[in-house]
Amino acid sequence: MTETDPTQIKGFDRARQAAARALTEDYVEMISDLAAEFGEARITDLAARLGVAHPTATKAVARLKREGLAISRPYRGVFLTEEGEALAETVRARHRVVVALLRAVGVPEEVAELDAEGIEHHVSSRTLAAFEAYLNRKTD
Amino acid sequence: MTETDPTQIKGFDRARQAAARALTEDYVEMISDLAAEFGEARITDLAARLGVAHPTATKAVARLKREGLAISRPYRGVFLTEEGEALAETVRARHRVVVALLRAVGVPEEVAELDAEGIEHHVSSRTLAAFEAYLNRKTD
DNA sequence: CCAAATTTGTAGCCAAAGCTACATTTCGCT
DNA sequence: AGCGAAATGTAGCTTTGGCTACAAATTTGG
Numbered sequence: 001m002t003e004t005d006p007t008q009i010k011g012f013d014r015a016r017q018a019a020a021r022a023l024t025e026d027y028v029e030m031i032s033d034l035a036a037e038f039g040e041a042r043i044t045d046l047a048a049r050l051g052v053a054h055p056t057a058t059k060a061v062a063r064l065k066r067e068g069l070a071i072s073r074p075y076r077g078v079f080l081t082e083e084g085e086a087l088a089e090t091v092r093a094r095h096r097v098v099v100a101l102l103r104a105v106g107v108p109e110e111v112a113e114l115d116a117e118g119i120e121h122h123v124s125s126r127t128l129a130a131f132e133a134y135l136n137r138k139t140d
Numbered sequence: 141m142t143e144t145d146p147t148q149i150k151g152f153d154r155a156r157q158a159a160a161r162a163l164t165e166d167y168v169e170m171i172s173d174l175a176a177e178f179g180e181a182r183i184t185d186l187a188a189r190l191g192v193a194h195p196t197a198t199k200a201v202a203r204l205k206r207e208g209l210a211i212s213r214p215y216r217g218v219f220l221t222e223e224g225e226a227l228a229e230t231v232r233a234r235h236r237v238v239v240a241l242l243r244a245v246g247v248p249e250e251v252a253e254l255d256a257e258g259i260e261h262h263v264s265s266r267t268l269a270a271f272e273a274y275l276n277r278k279t280d
Numbered sequence: 281c282c283a284a285a286t287t288t289g290t291a292g293c294c295a296a297a298g299c300t301a302c303a304t305t306t307c308g309c310t
Numbered sequence: 311a312g313c314g315a316a317a318t319g320t321a322g323c324t325t326t327g328g329c330t331a332c333a334a335a336t337t338t339g340g
Contacts, residue, residue: 009191011257012166018258019159023327026152044287051149056328058289063326075288075335105241107270115267117151118158122258130247156327163297184317196298198319203296215305215318 015122022121025091026050027060028069031078032088040077094128095120101131104138155262162261165231166190167200168209171218172228180217234268235260241271244278 030049034041047057061078064070069084080088098120102112123131170189174181187197201218204210209224220228238260242252263271 008189011254012189013191014254015162015166015258015261019162020326022155022159026155042287043289049148049152051153052327053329054288055290055330059327101245102267102270105245105270105274107267111264111266111270114151114154115262115264118155118262119259121155122255122262124251124255126251127242127247127255130242130245130251134245160296182317183319192297193299194318195300195320199297 014124018122023060024064024067024069025087025121027057027064028080028084028088029091029095031064031070031080032085032092035079040079042077046078091120094123097128097131097135098123100135104135154264158262163200164204164207164209165227165261167197167204168220168224168228169231169235171204171210171220172225172232175219180219182217186218231260234263237268237271237275238263240275244275 027046027050030046031041034045034049038045043054043057043061046061047054050057061070061072064078064084065072068081069087070078070080072078095116098116099112102116102119103109107115167186167190170186171181174185174189178185183194183197183201186201187194190197201210201212204218204224205212208221209227210218210220212218235256238256239252242256242259243249247255
């Protein structure tokens, strides 16, 4: 057998775990956005914005409810719990930093928005901190 | 219905497609690495390095073969086709650029390696080009 | 205020990626 | 050469995130 570099495995594992969290983060952020815009998040709007069929959104919301991130009653809108709101704010803040960092190193606005959607879920807290420090230095 | 911002949907779709490509890219890159190190990639080593059970690696290799990226015969090593090697080189080059970019904005070496494993799959060609340009400017 | 349109829920299917358990083949060594 | 260990293959289960089709509830407009 080959000796296996634990750092490498760790990287793949982290990437897989991040991929698993990504869906949750996307839904929570979107519910928060819709609530801000319309006062509530409807399943149909959620599905439309995420580009999936509505039963897919229904299932995802069921999972969020299981995890204590959202609440809802049949035929009524979806709302975030306090914990859900907190997660949404974290995700939104990280998204802003990632977009700003991409812009700062020369990525065009529109591309930055698109790529950030995928990249943000893989940015660890330490990398996020480094991004923030860099942006602060640049701004001074 | 709410009018839906097409840019937003596009971002999520891209993120999902990137997630789907990520596995293929990881396997191809790893096969290439192992081939460079040992002359061939064995299923067991592949599985160990990616942190999965060996039947999982077997299935993934079967998919690569279906897609024309790899070839193998029972109880023999796995090898990349020309197309597979080309993909591996692309992936490896992108990985190097992403790590370099992270390092350049102040992310610690070890963290950069870990996060890059997840981030790289979401870096579009235009963002990659921006990264390269930035690194060139910095180096001058 | 009722019928039609819209929205939501539910059932049931598929594909992908993971796993364990077990069978088979190949390798390494005496 | 042959035997035990290691590697690979295969079967089959689970979970997850998608989908379509259809049923039920709610909203809306005439």
